Amino acid sequence: MSERVKTNLIHFALFIVTFITTTLAGAEWTHGKSILALTNEHFFNPNYSLNDLWSGLPYSICFLLILTAHEFGHYFVARYYKVRVTLPYFIPLPPIPLMFGTMGALIRLKSPVRTMQQNFDIGIAGPLAGFAVAIGFLWYGFTHLPPPEYVFQFHPGYEPFGLDYASQVYRPENMPNGTVDVLIGKNLLFFFFENVVADPARMPNVHEIMHYPFLFAGFLSLVFTSMNLLPVGQLDGGHVLYGLIGFKRHRIVATVIFICFLFYAGIGFISPFQPWDELAYQIPLYVGFLFLSLQGLRLSVQNTVLIALGMFTTQYVLAILLPHFHGYAGWLLFMLIVGRFVGIAHPPCEIEEPLTRGRRWLGWLTLLIFILCFTPAPISMIQYLK
Secondary structure, three states: OOHHHHHHHHHHHHHHHHHHHHHHHHHHHHHOOOOEOOOOOOOEOOOOOHHHHHOOHHHHHHHHHHHHHHHHHHHHHHHHOOOOEOOOEEEEOOOOOOOOOEEEEEOOEOOOOOEHHHHHHHHHHHHHHHHHHHHHHHHHHHHOOOOHHHHHHOOHHHHHHHHHOHHHHOOHHHOOOOOEEEEEOOOHHHHHHHHHHOOHHHOOOOOOHHHOHHHHHHHHHHHHHHHHOOOOOOOHHHHHHHHHHHHHHHHHHHHHHHHHHHHHHHOOOOOOOOOHHHHHHHHHHHHHHHHHHHHHHOOOHHHHHHHHHHHHHHHHHHHHHOOOOOOOOOHHHHHHHHHHHHOOOOOOOOEOOOOOHHHHHHHHHHHHHHHHHOOOOOEEEEEOOO
16 A cells, blocks of 8 residues: 555544544534443443434534635645645544534645745635635524524423523523533624624524534634634734734734733633632642743743743732633633744745735735634633532
8 A cells, every 4th residue: 555545544534533523522512412421330321322423413514614625725725836735634532521523624734835925825725715614604504593492402491481591591590500501702703693694583592502503613613713813823824914014023913912812811810819728839830831832932031931920920910900800711722832832933935025915905804804703702611510
């Protein structure tokens, strides 16, 4: 078997495994039925059927088509410029409860990109292709919402309250012990679809959007798109920003954006109202985390430590003054990955020719898409224990 055939089989196998894991995730999010039992008697759910698995297909097909469009947008433009590139590597996630089935997908460029224009075109093609497909699925989902009674098949206990169930069932005192309440955040694009496209009488509550596979998969795709379009380093948004403003200004702007994003993510992560015996080890660990994340700035150790300490001190004081104001800790891991592995600055291309006017307009439009897709707190999970 040739090396090329082996490599293609790896790509195909990863896609099939990811298709299975996203289908399992879709079934759990939509119908609350997990393949795992995780009890002393059973590891797998003995009541899980093929029909339960099939119920996850709308979510997985929608989600994977958007991811595939994104990656092949990069792929075909790279091939157009005769840049050696791999097929997409899909990244499956095990069917752990409350997971999405995948961490996305990526391609690898196996030869250098020589010009700024080529770098810009390859970088921008993926998010634009994925965004276009996501808009199509979201439009379909918001224009084909089922009747509001649809949610009762997942929560039969809500039916006695009628369509005004939200005013009762989401109260903390009415939540069953051990319940994990999932709230979906909002972005500007969702506000548009809710208020302009959808029938207001059929709009689901933010606690229930995960039961609507086209809406939920489309929403997650917007979150992934905004992550890719963060204008930092060699993320897709970093490629776009680099093409628009060049190497030197990109380094300055990307540094400011990264620090602001990291600062926002950590607001309220360490609470000054915790016991001192907890703070005694949590503070050093958190400052160490900030130091590792900030190493992507490529500053001296002394300056990196100073920035980490200054950031923590400001966050700590803010937590004292505004105890109810929180960032979104879910972004912290993403910031660590960007700071440690992706980097903040964008390496210069061999040929830095100015972009054409059309590309510049497209670049600014793409950064606008980042703003439309960005959700400050995408998903919040609250477990009620009594």
